[in-house]
Amino acid sequence: MVSDIAGELARVRDAFDRPTLRLLDRKWAPFVLAVFKSSFSRDRRSVQADRLHAQVDAYLADLKSIGTDVPGRNGRALCVQWMNDLWLYRETGEDGEEQYSLTSHALEALLLVEGLARDRALISESRLTTIVDTVRHRATQANPDRDERIRRLDLEMAALAAERDRLAGGGEIAAASNSQMHEGYDNLIDLITQLPSDFKRVEESVAGMHRQIVNDFRGEERPISEVLDEYLSKTDALMSSTAEGRAFEGAIVLLRDESLLAALKNDLESILLHPFALELSAEERRSFMGTVSLIRKGVDDVLTQRNGLTTTLREHIVNHDVVKDRELERLLREINKELAIWMETAGPRSTVTAELMPGTLELEHLRERFYDPGAHKAPPPLEDVSAFAPEPQSLDAMRTQGGPLLGELRDAIVSAFTTDGAASVGDAFNRLDPALRRPVEILGLLQLATQVDAVTGIDASAADGSAAAEGAPTEAFDTVRPDGSRRTFSVPRITLTDDDTAALAALNYGPDHD
Template sequence: MMTRAEGAYLGAVRAFQNPMLALLHKRHAPLVVALLSLVFTAERPTVPVADAHTEIGDALDQLRVAGHDEALPGATARELCRQWADAGWLVRHVLDDDVEVYRLSAHAVGALEVAGRAGGARARVSQSRVRTLLDAVERLSQDADPDVMVRMARLDSQIERLRGELARIQRTGTVEVVDDEQLVEEAENVLHLVRELPADFARVAESIKAMQRDVVTALRQDERPTGEVLREYLQRGEHVMESTVEGRAFAGALRLIGDPRRLEELSDQLEVILRHPFTRRLPAPRRTELREIGRRIEQGLDQVFSAQREASYVITTQVRNHDPLRDRQVDELLRDVMTGLQGWMPGSRRGHQVEPLRRLPVAEVDHLRQTPGDLRPAQPPSPLSEWDDGVPGVLPEEARAWGGPRYATLHEHLAGLAGGDGGVDVAAAFEAAPVGARRPVDLLGLLEIAHDLGMTETDEVAFVEAVRPDGTRRRFAFGAVTARTRGEDDD
C-alpha cells in the first residue's frame, strides 16, 4: 500500500516532468528565460528561424563580452534552439508563405510568466484580490444552486442595494472617491489576471494541434471502410473546437470576449483608467501592460483561430487524399530509411563520404509481349450526320455582324478619304465610316491596316465612339495616328 509520503513524492516527480517546471529547474534556466523573453514579446509572438538564431547568437556574444562566460553553455544558438524545441519550449511552424518560424509553447509562456512574477512585485493580499475571490465564489454558488426562490431573493437584494446607491447619488450628487492606493492595488490585480491569458491561449492552440496530430495518425493507420472514415474525421474537422477540454473551455470564454462590442467597451474603459491620475504611480511597463490588454486578447484569439483553421484544413486534406495502402508503404519506407541511418551512424564520422545511388534498380520482368496488337479499329467510324443550317459555307448576316474586321471594306474606306499627300487620320476615318463599319473590331482593323501601310504617331489622344451590332455604344481612347495610304514613290 502506498503511503502518503510516497504518493506526494510521486506526484511531485510527475509535476517536475512537465516542460514548464523542467525549464525552470535546469542549470541554465536564467539564461533560457532571459533569451526567450528577449526574442519573443507580445508584439512579436513568432520569429523567423534564421532571425532567432542570429539574435540569440548576438545576445550570447554580448554576455560573453560582459564577463558571464561561466553562465553560458558551450552550444551555438542553432544548437540551443534545437535543444529547446526538443524539450518542448519552442515550436517550429511553417507559415503560408513557406517561412519557417519559432513560437513559444504554452509551457514556455507559463515559465516566463512564473519567472516574471517571481522577479517582479510580490503579490499581496489586498482588498481587490479578496473581492475578486469572493465575487468568483458568489458567482459559482449562484450558478450551482438551481433553487428558484433563492435566486429570486438574491436578485431582489441586489436590486434593492443598487436602488439605494442610485438614490444616494441623486440626493447628494457625489460619488464616493476611492483612495489611490486601493486603485493601484486593483490595477495590479487586473495585470495579475491578464498575465495568465497568453499561456491559456497557447494551451488551447496546442491542444488543437495535438488533436490534429492524433486524428492524422489514426487516419493513416485506419483500416476501416473509407465512408466510415470520411464521416467520422470530417465531422471532427468541422467541430475541432469542441474536441478538446481546453477548446470547450475556450468556446465558453469566447462568448464573453468574442463580442466586438465588449472589446470596444474594454478599450473605452482602459482609456478612462489610463487618464486617471493614480496611473502615474504605476511604473511605465505596468501602464503599457494596461494599455495593451485589448490587443493581447485579440492576439490570443487570433492564435487560437489560426490553429483551428489549420487543423480543419489539414484534417480535411488528409481525409480527401487518404490512401491506406500508400500511407503504409510510405511508413514502411521511412522506417527502412531510419533503420539504415541508425545502422550507418555509429560507424560513420564527420565528413564521411556516402556512396551515391548511381542507377535505379532494374525491374525484374519475366516475359514481354513480342507482337503488338492491331491498332486499327475493328470497324470504321460511322459517317458524320448532316446539319440543315442553310447553304453550306454561308454564315447568316447576324453572325457575320459579330465577326472580325472587314479588311477589304476598311481598305477602300481609307483610300477614299486619303488627301493629296495620301495621309488619313485614323480617328476621323473611323468616325466617318458607316454604322456597320464602326464596330470595336473595325477600329482594331483600321489600326492594323495603318500599321501595315505605315503610320505616324502624335502626342495627342484621340477619342472615338464605337457601335456594336446590338446598338450599344462604347467610347475608346488611343494615341492619335495618321495612316499613309500610299508611299512617296506613288506620286
C-alpha cells in the same frame, strides 16, 4: 501514512517531469528565460528562425564580454535543443520561412518567474473582492431554487438602487486611492498574463489532434468515419472538459459581442485615466490597453490551427477517397469493355483462364554484381622496410643523373672561346672538365647554340649520338659518363663568332641562374 507520502512523491515527480518545471530546474534556466523574455513579447509572438539564431549568438557574446558563464554552444544548436525540450515550437509562417514561437510550457515558466519577481503582494482587497464576487455569482447560478435566486437578485437591485439614489441626491463619490488602484491593477495583470499560455495550450492540443489524424489517414488502418467521429468527440472534449477550452469558448463569446468589447475598452481607458496610472511605464500602459488585441490574437491562433485541421479532413475526404473511387470505376469500365469484346466470339460455356501469378518480365540486362562490404575495406597496412632502404644519394650525385647543367656549361663554353681560343663547340667541349662532358651535355650545347642562332642549315634532330646530318661536317664529342666510362658521339660542327659568344654570355636562365 507511507502510502500518502508515496503518492505525493509520485505526483511531484510527475510535475517535475513536465517541460515547465524541467526548464526551471536546469542549470541554464536563468539564461534561457532571459533569452525568451528578451526575444519574445506580447506583440512579437514569433521570430524568424535565422534571426533568433543570430540574436542568441549576440546574447552569448554580450554575456561573455562581461564575464558571465554561458552555455558552450551556438545559437542554432541551443534553439534546436530548446525545441526538442518542448520550450520552442518551429513552424512555417505565411511568408514560407521557418519561425519560432514559445510553447505553453515556456510561457508558464515565464509567468511563474514574473510572479515571483513582483514586489507587490497579490493577496489584496482587490483579489479578495474578485473572489467574493465570483463566488456569489457562481452560487447564484448554481442554486436551482427559483425563490432563492429571486431573493439574491432583489438584494443586488436594492443595493444598486440605494447607491444610485444616494449619488443622485448629491452624495459624495469616494475616489479610489492609488494604493487600491494598484492592487486592482496587479490583480488584473495577473489574470491577463495567464491568457497567452491558456491559448497556447489550446493551440497545442489542436495541433496534437492534427498530427494524430494525419497519421491515422496515412496509415489507412481505420475507417474514415471512425477517424471523423474521434475528431468530433475530441473537439467537444477539448472545448468543454478542459479549463483552457472553456476559456477559449468564453473568449469567442466575448469577441462576438461588440457592445461588450466596446465596454471593455472604455473600462480599460477609465482605469488608466486614474492618477495612479502616472506611476506606470509607457510599456505597461500600452500592454494593458492591448488586452483586447491579446484576446483576439489568441483566438485567431487557435482558429488557424482548427482551420488547418479542418482543411486536412476536407482534402482527404474530397481528394484522396475520390481518387481511389475513380481508379476503381475506371478499372471496372475497362473490364466490362474487354468482356463485351470477348462475348462477341465466346460460346455459352466458354471460360477465361486467369493467371494467379504475373508473367515473367523480359529485361535486357539485370545487375550481376551487388554491393559487397568487403570491397570498401581499407587495404592492409604496408610493411615497414625502412631498415632495408639504401643510403640516400647526395645532391651532387643526383645532379649527375639529371639533365644538362646549362648555367655551368654556358660559362665554360664562353670561357673556352674568349680565353682558350677554341675552334669549335666540339673542340671546347673536349677541353671541359669530365663533370661537364656527360652525354646529356651535348643536348645542352645544342640548345645554347640554337638560342643564339649559331645553328644554321643543320637538322638538330640528327645529332642523336648515332648519326650526323647527311652532307654536314661533323666533329667528335668525347663524353664521360658519371660511372667513368667513355663514348664518342659525332655531332654537326658548330662554330661561334664573337657576337654569338657575347649573346651566349648574356643569356638569362631565370632566377636560379646568373
